Amino acid sequence: xxxxxxxxxxxxxxxxxxxxxxxxxxxxxxxxxxxxxxxxxxxxxxxxxxxxxxxxxxxxxxxxxxxxxxxxxxxxxxxxxxxxxxxxxxxxxxxxxxxxxxxxxxxxxxxxxxxxx
Numbered sequence: 824x825x826x827x828x829x830x831x832x833x834x835x836x837x838x839x840x841x842x843x844x845x846x847x848x849x850x851x852x853x854x855x856x857x858x859x860x861x862x863x864x865x866x867x868x869x870x871x872x873x874x875x876x877x878x879x880x881x882x883x884x885x886x887x888x889x890x891x892x893x894x895x896x897x898x899x900x901x902x903x904x905x906x907x908x909x910x911x912x913x914x915x916x917x918x919x920x921x922x923x924x925x926x927x928x929x930x931x932x933x934x935x936x937x938x939x940x
Contacts, residue, residue, distance in 0.1 A: 878903055898923070 856862050856870045857877075865873065882896045893899060905922035914922075 853863075856865070857874050859873075859877075862870050862873055878900070882893065882899050886893060886899075901923040902919070905919045908922060909919050
């Protein structure tokens with residue numbers, strides 16, 4: 824069964840049939856754990872550590888190997904955190920950007936009212 828055929832004709836019962844034992848909680852667990860099959864069944868702590876490691880590898884290994892030089896890798900990490908915090912919201916690009924800026928200020932020990940160098 825091709826995706827094009829499903830989109831053109833809808834699901835045709837005599838061509839597509841089956842059952843699934845998964846429930847809503849199973850789909851939800853997959854979504855919040857990143858959907859990586861290797862993370863299934865891991866504890867919340869193990870899944871978080873694996874996902875953190877995945878993002879760290881992107882920043883420290885994958886991007887440089889692809890020829891992308893990062894002067895300040897922490898900036899990209901802040902962007903990942905702000906973007907993740909905005910997931911499933913209607914946050915604008917500006918709100919995400921401002922979230923990165925606020926995090927940088929806190930890490931630098933600055934108040935939100937002080938100018939950013």
